Amino acid sequence: MTGVKGMLGAVVTAPLGWLARLLDAPLRLWQRVAGQGGMVAFFLLPNMAIFTIFVLLPLVINIAYSMTTGAALFLPDRTYVGMGQYERLLRCTDYTNLMTCQEDQFWIALRNTGTFVVLQVSLLIVAATITALILNRALRALSFWRAVFFFPVLLSPVVVGLIWRWILDRNGVLNAALVGVGMDPVNWLLERNYAFSAAIGVTIWAQLGFFALILLAGLQAIPRDLYEAAEMDGTKPARVFWRITLPLLMPNMLVVIVLALIRAVQVFDEAYVLTGGGPGTATLFLTQYIYEVGFASLLKNPGLAAAASILMGGVLIVLTLLQLALGKRNERKGKLK
Amino acid sequence: MSRAMAFLTRRKGGDAWDWTDVFTFIWLGSAVFIMFGPALWLVLSSFKSPAQLSEFPPTLLPYEAQTVAVEGYDRLLPLFSVSDDDGTRTLAEVRRVGTVAQMVDPANPAEVQRINIANRTPVREVGFSWGNYLDPFLRFDFLNYTKNSIFVTGVATLITLLTNSMAAFALSKYEFRGRGFVVVLIIATLMIPLSVILVPLYSIVAGVGLINSLWGVILPTVATPTGVFLLRQYMLTIPDELLEAARMDHASEWQIYWRIVLPLTAPALAVLAIFSVVWRWNDFLWPLIVLSRQEVYTLQVGLNAYAGELNVQWHYLLAMTVITMIPVVLVFIFLQRFITAGIAGTGLK
Known part of the structure; x- marks a missing residue:
């Protein structure tokens, strides 16, 4: 372990050290000319420049971008249409029937994403909580079991998508197993409901270990003597869970729920590689809609994609604020008691 | 053995089996299968020949059909095990006409026998199709994709470490006007995902002429608010x-930064380095948008393009997926502790 650590250290520090020595003399001069303030500016400059150009600027431009139309890429060349793109996204003649919407694809993506978020996040949270509770029982070889659940977390979404595409293939190993026990094979990725469930299952598979880990950290921080006291009072395990474990796990649980929601709203990579949005539009999600409208389709409409992405960003901000507010309220309630 | 049994049957306490014990065993047991199984299946499948991949039901291990050199024939002939009225024997197939195969005994090549194909099965041994791994590198662009991925990952990680640590140093060790504002700005953008700024970001990257350039993939990712946040939290604990x-x-x-603060921040830098490597290696959506020419594809984009073809060549695709997986698996095996510590501590991902 120390060998790996040392090697990693050398790999990281060698180029930095070389660069540092090279910069030493000019920076001493700069410090004499510009003072400490100048040095602060120097330290901040590279990161803040990149940050401003590639994160802040796009964020601001996006709002202007969503109010323009046309195929031109650069903002000054585009035609201003006010709220036209939003109108186009949101207008339906009959809101009970999505097919009457001008951008029916957007509404389908919205509906799919909504369904996905509700189902995936709730199943994921339940599974992660169970996993964390089990890992928190004084298990032997905890690090092994933690690794078991954590393994898929590091895999790239493309790899995850391909692994499962191979397993769920019409002639894949899952169907072989089904036939083996005397059932009919299923066209997992070519039937709407199965494909949707596969997208949910695969993303849960890929994320479970990550969220279980955060919850486990929360469980391990709960003082043992609380449980001992409960045991002495003869409290039932279910009551211990609802009255001690869950309330004290709440801070970590909230983090987990926020992160899971934010990720579920943006679902793209795994699902895209797994199903490509299909069959038909059964697994078309918002990010894929934005990608296709903005980049992939023949009739690109970057303005429309920008408007859709701003609506999605709005949802994400609302979710984050809501969870933060909930967290504050819980804290206050805890203090009052 | 008895110790193993004692370990396997350890329970919550007392002699009775609590239902939670049973549940724990079931949950953990199926987890090993479900979490490791798919990746293992990928690796096993990646060594199979195209013919074997299309078999249903599939075999667990990769097999190779056995061939034999027979006197009087230029090419290697496939071996079959034949069992009919004349008993069971091993023959080599010369050619097949309809349902009848013309076969010879390798020991007696002169006499051609006619065998109904229903009576024969190919002779196979466990064998690995290494060609699945070699061909994509020799014949296709995968060597290029791999180089691109390594370049993006390495350069992006170095720049991330340097710029993030400099900014974190300034934000944790100096008092200046607007510091609070910058910190809040960075924390606020922690939650802004790429998919929200996709379109304008593309126009900016196009504006600076970095479309279809690996730098166009690298630069937007390096100023990670997460990295600055993580390093700043760590540097705040270094005494002034x-x-x-x-x-x-x-x-x-400058010397204070790289002689004192940076070495003391090494644990946090290591965590950020590991995360950055995994992030950049796995990036998909942004490279997919920026890179549209095959020469500049990264592995992830190349894999996706390959999987999207009309006739997916699964034997190559599976092998390349395994190769794409290797660096991350290495990180997992050797550096998992850093990562789990990082996640449990900060919710980093």
Whole structure:
């Protein structure tokens, strides 16, 4: 372990050290000319420049971008249409029937994403909580079991998508197993409901270990003597869970729920590689809609994609604020008691 | 053995089996299968020949059909095990006409026998189709994709470490006007995902001429708010007295940064380095948008393009997926502790 650590250290520090020595003399001069303030500016400059150009600027431009139309890429060349793109996204003649919407694809993506978020996040949270509770029982070889659940977390979404595409293939190993026990094979990725469930299952598979880990950290921080006291009072395990474990796990649980929601709203990579949005539009999600409208389709409409992405960003901000507010309220309630 | 049994049957306490014990065993047991199984299946499948991949039901291990050189024939002939009225024997197939195969005994090549194909099965041995791994590198662009991925990952990680640590240093060790604003700005953008700024970001990257350039993939990712946040939290715990003492000794601010603060931040830098490597290696959506020419594809984009073809060549695709997986699996095996510590501590991902 120390060998790996040392090697990693050398790999990281060698180029930095070389660069540092090279910069030493000019920076001493700069410090004499510009003072400490100048040095602060120097330290901040590279990161803040990149940050401003590639994160802040796009964020601001996006709002202007969503109010323009046309195929031109650069903002000054585009035609201003006010709220036209939003109108186009949101207008339906009959809101009970999505097919009457001008951008029916957007509404389908919205509906799919909504369904996905509700189902995936709730199943994921339940599974992660169970996993964390089990890992928190004084298990032997905890690090092994933690690794078991954590393994898929590091895999790239493309790899995850391909692994499962191979397993769920019409002639894949899952169907072989089904036939083996005397059932009919299923066209997992070519039937709407199965494909949707596969997208949910695969993303849960890929994320479970990550969220279980955060919850486990929360469980391990709960003082043992609380449980001992409960045991002495003869409290039932279910009551211990609802009255001690869950309330004290709440801070970590909230983090987990926020992160899971934010990720579920943006679902793209795994699902895209797994199903490509299909069959038909059964697994078309918002990010894929934005990608296709903005980049992939023949009739690109970057303005429309920008408007859709701003609506999605709005949802994400609302979710984050809501969870933060909930967290504050819980804290206050805890203090009052 | 008895110790193993004692370990396997350890329970919550007492002699009775609690239902939670049973549940724990079931949950953990199926987890090993479900979490490792798919990746293992990928690796096993990646060594199979195209013919074997299309078999249903599939075999667990990769097999190779056995061939034999027979006197009087230029090419290697496939071996079959034949069992009919004349008993069971091993023959080599010369050619097949309809349902009848013309076969010879390798020991007696002169006599051609006619065998109904229903009576024969190919002779196979466990064998690995290494060609699945070699061909994509020799014949296709995968060597290029791999190089691109390594370049993006390495350069992006180095720049991330350097710029993030400099910014974190300024934001944790100096008092200046607007510091609070910058910190809040960075924390606020922690939650802004790429998919929200996709379109304008593309126009900016196009504006600076980096479309279809690996730098166009690298630059937007390096100013990670997460990295600055993580390093700043760590640097705040370094006592200011250390810095003051160094200033007494006429160390320049730059020397304080790289001689004192940076080495003390090594654990946090290691965590960020590992995360950055995994992030950049796995990036998909942004490279997919920026890179549209095959020469500049990264592995992830190349894999996706390959999987999207009309006739997916699964034997190559599976092997390349395994190769794409290797660096991450290595990180997992050797550096998992850093990562789990990072996640449990900060919710980093």
